[in-house]
Amino acid sequence: MKQHFFHAYPAINHALSEVNQLINDRITIKNSQLHDALQQMASNGGKYLRPAFFLLFANINKSAADEQAKLVKIAASLEILHMATLIHDDIIDDSPKRRGAVSIQAAFGKDTAVYSGDFLFTVFFDLLVETMSSSPYLTRNAKTMRKILTGELGQMDNRFDLDQSLLDYYRNINGKTAAIFSLAAEEGAYFGHADHHTINLAKRIGQNIGISFQILDDILDYSGDERLNKPVLEDLATGVYSLPLLLALQDHRSKLEPFLTKKHQMTVQDMEQVQEIVISCGGVEQAKIIAEKFTKKAQDEIQSLPNTRARKLLATMAKKLLTRVN
Amino acid sequence: MKQHFFHAYPAINHALSEVNQLINDRITIKNSQLHDALQQMASNGGKYLRPAFFLLFANINKSAADEQAKLVKIAASLEILHMATLIHDDIIDDSPKRRGAVSIQAAFGKDTAVYSGDFLFTVFFDLLVETMSSSPYLTRNAKTMRKILTGELGQMDNRFDLDQSLLDYYRNINGKTAAIFSLAAEEGAYFGHADHHTINLAKRIGQNIGISFQILDDILDYSGDERLNKPVLEDLATGVYSLPLLLALQDHRSKLEPFLTKKHQMTVQDMEQVQEIVISCGGVEQAKIIAEKFTKKAQDEIQSLPNTRARKLLATMAKKLLTRVN
Numbered sequence: 001m002k003q004h005f006f007h008a009y010p011a012i013n014h015a016l017s018e019v020n021q022l023i024n025d026r027i028t029i030k031n032s033q034l035h036d037a038l039q040q041m042a043s044n045g046g047k048y049l050r051p052a053f054f055l056l057f058a059n060i061n062k063s064a065a066d067e068q069a070k071l072v073k074i075a076a077s078l079e080i081l082h083m084a085t086l087i088h089d090d091i092i093d094d095s096p097k098r099r100g101a102v103s104i105q106a107a108f109g110k111d112t113a114v115y116s117g118d119f120l121f122t123v124f125f126d127l128l129v130e131t132m133s134s135s136p137y138l139t140r141n142a143k144t145m146r147k148i149l150t151g152e153l154g155q156m157d158n159r160f161d162l163d164q165s166l167l168d169y170y171r172n173i174n175g176k177t178a179a180i181f182s183l184a185a186e187e188g189a190y191f192g193h194a195d196h197h198t199i200n201l202a203k204r205i206g207q208n209i210g211i212s213f214q215i216l217d218d219i220l221d222y223s224g225d226e227r228l229n230k231p232v233l234e235d236l237a238t239g240v241y242s243l244p245l246l247l248a249l250q251d252h253r254s255k256l257e258p259f260l261t262k263k264h265q266m267t268v269q270d271m272e273q274v275q276e277i278v279i280s281c282g283g284v285e286q287a288k289i290i291a292e293k294f295t296k297k298a299q300d301e302i303q304s305l306p307n308t309r310a311r312k313l314l315a316t317m318a319k320k321l322l323t324r325v326n
Numbered sequence: 327m328k329q330h331f332f333h334a335y336p337a338i339n340h341a342l343s344e345v346n347q348l349i350n351d352r353i354t355i356k357n358s359q360l361h362d363a364l365q366q367m368a369s370n371g372g373k374y375l376r377p378a379f380f381l382l383f384a385n386i387n388k389s390a391a392d393e394q395a396k397l398v399k400i401a402a403s404l405e406i407l408h409m410a411t412l413i414h415d416d417i418i419d420d421s422p423k424r425r426g427a428v429s430i431q432a433a434f435g436k437d438t439a440v441y442s443g444d445f446l447f448t449v450f451f452d453l454l455v456e457t458m459s460s461s462p463y464l465t466r467n468a469k470t471m472r473k474i475l476t477g478e479l480g481q482m483d484n485r486f487d488l489d490q491s492l493l494d495y496y497r498n499i500n501g502k503t504a505a506i507f508s509l510a511a512e513e514g515a516y517f518g519h520a521d522h523h524t525i526n527l528a529k530r531i532g533q534n535i536g537i538s539f540q541i542l543d544d545i546l547d548y549s550g551d552e553r554l555n556k557p558v559l560e561d562l563a564t565g566v567y568s569l570p571l572l573l574a575l576q577d578h579r580s581k582l583e584p585f586l587t588k589k590h591q592m593t594v595q596d597m598e599q600v601q602e603i604v605i606s607c608g609g610v611e612q613a614k615i616i617a618e619k620f621t622k623k624a625q626d627e628i629q630s631l632p633n634t635r636a637r638k639l640l641a642t643m644a645k646k647l648l649t650r651v652n
Contacts, residue, residue, distance in 0.1 A: 031479055088444060092437040111418040111482060114440060115475050118414060121447055122472040129464045138455045146448040149441050153357055156437060 009313055012052055015072065019051045022076045026123045034112060037104055038120075041083060044101060050082055050184045051075035052317065053209070057188025057202050059310035067191075070131050074191060077127035077141070078184050084120035085148055087113050092156070094238075121145075137187050144183040151175020159239035160263050162249065169246055170211070177217075178210030185209075198305065205301045212294035212322050218242035219287050222278050233271045239263060243290065245274070248283030255281075295322040335639055338378055341398065345377045348402045352449045360438060363430055364446075367409060370427060376408055376510045377401035378643065379535070383514025383528050385636035393517075396457050400517060403453035403467070404510050410446035411474055413439050418482070421560075447471075463513050470509045477501020485565035486589050488575065495572055496537070503543075504536030511535075524631065531627045538620035538648045544568035545613050548604050559597045565589060569616065571600070574609030581607075621648040 006013040020043060027038045054075045090103040091113045105113035128141050154172040158164040185206030189199040221235050222244045235242055241249070241260075249256055255277050259270045266274075278284060298318055305311045332339040346369060353364045380401045415421070416429040417439050431439035454467050480498040484490040511532030515525040547561050548570045561568055567575070567586075575582055581603050585596045592600075604610060624644055631637045 029479070030476060031483055034479070088440050091440050110436065112479070114414050114417050114443075115479050115482075117440075118443070118447070119472065119475050119479075121444070122468050122475065125451065125468040125471070126465065129468060133459050133464060138459060139452065142448050142451040142455060145451070146445065149445050149448065150356060153355070153360070153438070153441050153445075156441070157357055 006048075006052065012055060012313065015055050015068075015075070016048045016051060018068075018072045019048060019075045019079065022072055023079060026076070026080070026127070027120075029116075029119060031112075034104075034108060034116060037107055038083075038116060040101060041087075041104070042079070046079065046083075048079055049321070050078040050180055053181060053206065053314075054078055054184040054188040056310050056314045056317065057185045057194075057206075058192035060189060060198060060202070060305055060308055060314075061192045061194040071191060073127050073131045074187060077124050077131070078180065080120050080124045080127065081141075081145060081148075082180060084117045084124060085152075087117040087120065089152065091117075092152070132187075132191075135190075137190065140183060140187070144179050147175045147179040149175075151177070151179065155240055158241070160260070161241070162253070162257065162260060164241065164246070166243075166246055169241075169243060173211060173214040173218075174207070177214035178207045181210030181213065182206035194306075201301055201304060205298050205305075208294045208298035208301065209318055209322065212291045212298060215243050215287055215291040215294070216322065219244055219284055219291065222275055222284050233275060236271050236274060237266065243287040244278050244283035246283075247286045248278040248281040252277060252281045291322070298322070332374075332378065338381060338639065341381050341394075341401070342374045342377060344394075344398045345374060345401045345405065348398055349405060352402070352406070352453070353446075355442075355445060357438075360430075360434060360442060363433055364409075364442060366427060367413075367430070368405070372405065372409075374405055375647070376404040376506055379507060379532065379640075380404055380510040380514040382636045382640045382643070383511045383520075383532075384518035386515060386524060386528070386631050386634055386640075387518045387520040397517060399453050399457045400513060403450050403457070404506065406446050406450045406453065407467075407471060407474075408506060410443045410450060411478075413443040413446065415478065417443075418478070420564075458513075458517075461516075463516065466509060466513070470505050473501045473505040475501075477503070477505065481566055484567070486586070487567070488579070488583065488586060490567065490572070492569075492572055495567075495569055499537060499540040499544075500533070503540035504533045507536030507539065508532035520632075527627055527630060531624050531631075534620045534624035534627065535644055535648065538617045538624065541569050541613055541617040541620065542648065545570055545610055545617065548601055548610050559601060562597050562600060563592065569613040570604050570609035572609075573612045574604040574607040578603060578607045617648070624648070 006016060023042045024039055027035065027042060029035045029038065052075075055071060058071050087104050090105045091110050094105070103113075104116050108116075124141075128138055132138050132141075151172045151174065154168065155176060158168055158172065182203050183206065186199055186203035189202035194202065218235065221233060221242060236245065245256075256274060259266060259274050262270060295318070299315065302311060302315050302318060305314070332342060349368045350365055353361065353368060355361045355364065378401075381397065384397050413430050416431045417436050420431070421429045422432045429439075430442050434442075450467075454464055458464050458467075477498045477500065480494065481502060484494055484498065508529050509532065512525055512529035515528035520528065544561065547559060547568060562571065571582075582600060585592060585600050588596060621644070625641065628637060628641050628644060631640070
């Protein structure tokens with residue numbers, strides 16, 4: 001994983017190495033090329049944010065040391081679910097790149113990408129069965145996976161739709177991004193033996209972090225920062241209208257419509273025009289303000305957690321993560 | 327489901343109606359077009375073979391009437407897993423048709439098909455969690471799903487490979503087809519409270535039925551019978567070399583090679599030539615003999631099951647299913 005993100009936090013860094021190791025152990029697939037590609041994806045690209053959140057929340061309370069192996073497994077399950085959805089998303093988006101490397105679908109074709117994602121779902125499933133078969137979180141995980149899909153499907157349904165509402169947008173990102181952050185936080189608190197109140201608080205914190213995270217990601221699509229290894233304006237090209245554009249559309253539809261109605265025929269110049277309008281109309285600025293509200297909410301809620309070292313790390317991590325465009 | 331297959335067996339027919347109803351209840355997805363397509367796929371096309379096998383094996387022993395709801399759920403989980411893999415397979419095969427109707431990928435595009443399959447995996451997962459979270463069959467189901475994928479991936483890896491062995495073929499069909507039949511039979515016996523010996527017997531019966539079923543399906547690709555609503559020679563066109571062709575290749579490679587090495591450039595005429603060679607070389611006949619061996623094995627094993635009405639139905643069903651090309 002991207003070591004630099006957590007190098008200042010040895011405890012988390014160490015646990016995440018174990019998560020990484022476990023993932024590599026579980027990704028054993030006969031096809032050797034695919035095996036290598038999955039290993040590479042697991043090891044090189046991701047920041048392991050979801051496992052990290054899970055582990056931090058698991059340490060909000062004091063968890064028994066003999067449960068470390070179980071916590072590592074659950075943390076791995078979150079990253080594997082995330083990887084599976086990324087692989088399937090790349091099919092939909094025809095993405096050439098993922099995590100700075102060639103995406104599975106670009107390297108091996110859509111066919112292999114479909115099965116690779118499915119394969120990871122079975123590994124995900126195994127890890128859950130091994131760790132939580134007698135808990136309510138087996139069902140919660142299935143529900144979360146469904147929420148992610150519903151969000152992705154909702155986003156697909158709204159493609160090129162000039163009349164979609166902000167509510168549609170929030171509903172979709174709540175599914176496709178916030179649901180798994182919320183689950184990571186909630187099950188972290190649960191498996192860290194936190195009390196009922198803390199578990200619910202964790203769930204909300206995860207959700208607010210997830211929403212803010214996605215809005216910031218969407219802002220980067222317009223603000224041109226390429227730190228995320230993601231081609232700029234990719235969403236726009238595929239008809240996904242995210243918050244900056246939706247906000248700009250509210251008052252400046254007539255300026256944007258001539259470009260947007262070209263849909264797949266939009267040229268790079270058209271898209272750059274749209275980008276310019278979105279920025280000059282304040283779409284990016286307004287989106288930043290909204291993201292900050294969710295960030296602030298998450299940060300305040302983090303301060304309501306029991307005062308532990310994990311809480312401090314969590315606050316630092318949230319700040320680092322959620323202020324990257326400011 | 328296809329009512330005609332079980333209309334002579336009211337008990338099974340009734341239980342399968344409940345399975346169908348449950349599947350329809352669970353396939354609730356916001357996108358209404360997709361919802362309709364999934365419902366149609368669940369209701370119109372399939373023979374519900376896997377749920378039927380499960381239910382028959384569950385009745386080999388006497389199961390308590392108050393467990394009927396649970397058995398219906400497990401039966402439904404098998405059909406939903408099957409549907410999910412069909413939807414993803416159709417992406418790989420670019421199949422225009424499925425179960426006599428337009429396939430999900432042809433109707434809605436590959437993108438929606440990816441998510442539809444994933445969505446069904448979550449429904450599958452839910453049903454397992456509701457029925458067997460304290461049993462070893464949760465893990466067995468995850469393993470079976472992985473076997474199916476490994477079989478499909480193996481088949482993909484072997485595309486257009488003139489040097490693949492019969493063992494490769496058996497390994498792939500054992501995964502992609504026999505694994506779920508074997509699971510259906512085994513968990514049927516288990517959840518019908520059969521003894522250890524019967525559970526193992528059921529597992530083998532399911533596997534032999536599955537292998538025979540797939541070989542017969544592959545024979546139909548060459549023998550031209552269109553009862554399966556499947557375009558003839560589809561496998562050949564996509565580079566999947568099944569048993570009749572592999573058998574013909576053993577002694578008549580020089581005749582077949584000029585056509586096969588054209589790969590995607592094979593014309594319909596080329597494929598018809600291949601078909602003719604495979605038939606005239608006895609590839610179809612030999613494959614039938616092999617299928618009959620697996621059928622015979624399954625039938626003998628069925629006769630070793632406890633002597634119940636379910637066993638009689640099972641024998642009839644196996645005969646009906648596995649003698650369709652004779």
